[in-house]
Amino acid sequence: MVDDLNSIEFRILIKDENNYYYVANVKLNGSEVFCSFPDAGFHLTEHKSGEVHITAENSLNKQFKGIPIIASTGSAGVPCGNGFRHMTTKDLGVAYSIADFTFPINSLDVDFKKYHRRIEGCFIVDKGLLPKDTDFVKIEIWYVPSRNTYSFEFNNKGIADGLMYKLDKCEPQIWSFAKPF
Numbered sequence: 001m002v003d004d005l006n007s008i009e010f011r012i013l014i015k016d017e018n019n020y021y022y023v024a025n026v027k028l029n030g031s032e033v034f035c036s037f038p039d040a041g042f043h044l045t046e047h048k049s050g051e052v053h054i055t056a057e058n059s060l061n062k063q064f065k066g067i068p069i070i071a072s073t074g075s076a077g078v079p080c081g082n083g084f085r086h087m088t089t090k091d092l093g094v095a096y097s098i099a100d101f102t103f104p105i106n107s108l109d110v111d112f113k114k115y116h117r118r119i120e121g122c123f124i125v126d127k128g129l130l131p132k133d134t135d136f137v138k139i140e141i142w143y144v145p146s147r148n149t150y151s152f153e154f155n156n157k158g159i160a161d162g163l164m165y166k167l168d169k170c171e172p173q174i175w176s177f178a179k180p181f
Contacts, residue, residue: 008169012139012176013115014108015126020119021112023069023103026141028170035099035141038113040067044099052099067111071101092145092172095152100140102181105130123165125178134180143172 009027013020027034031048046052054071104111105127125137144152146168152175159177167174 008167010165010167010176011115011122012165013119013122013124014105014112014137015124015128016105016108017128019109020115020124021108022115023112023125024101024139026174026176028167028174033098033141033174035071035101037067037069037071037101040069042071044071046098067103069101069103071099092143093151094148095142095144095155095172095175098141098143098174100138102136102138104135105137106135123176123178126162129160129162130178130180136181137178138181139176139178141174141176144175145172 007027007029009025011022012024012026014023015021022038025034025036025038027036033046034043035045036043042054042056044052044054108127125139127134130137140156142152142156144166156177159179163178165176167176
């Protein structure tokens with residue numbers, strides 16, 4: 001089960017030369033995971049019960065830009081209300097995908113906000129590490145139990161150096177990676 005560490009979070013940034021673009025925020029609160037996307041108008045939540053929802057953010061005070069991003073619950077699950085139910089993190093024996101999202105990287109300056117804050121503790125995807133013909137990037141976020149990291153590695157072979165981020169302050173750990181699409 002995820003340790004109760006109050007709250008752990010990291011941001012996902014794309015680096016394009018000297019600029020950083022803010023793509024997503026991943027927050028672990030107890031045993032719930034929240035993925036939010038600035039200006040997208042929706043967020044993804046996985047509750048400790050295993051229920052996963054993608055929810056529209058309705059705000060009268062904020063206009064959403066509607067950034068071009070595709071988000072999905074990572075692993076298939078049993079339909080549950082307006083979402084799906086995954087396995088819970090209690091005694092998790094194998095790695096499984098929480099969520100993934102895909103977005104274009106050829107119009108970063110138009111689609112995403114520039115990020116001007118501290119980059120320590122952020123998952124930074126350097127566009128320069130991707131093949132030159134890459135139009136889209138897919139980010140995946142997984143639960144990975146420390147006793148069975150092989151289950152992640154078996155399912156995700158060939159992740160390029162520099163395109164992986166591991167949050168190991170919790171159990172199961174949260175691993176995220178980027179791949180060209």
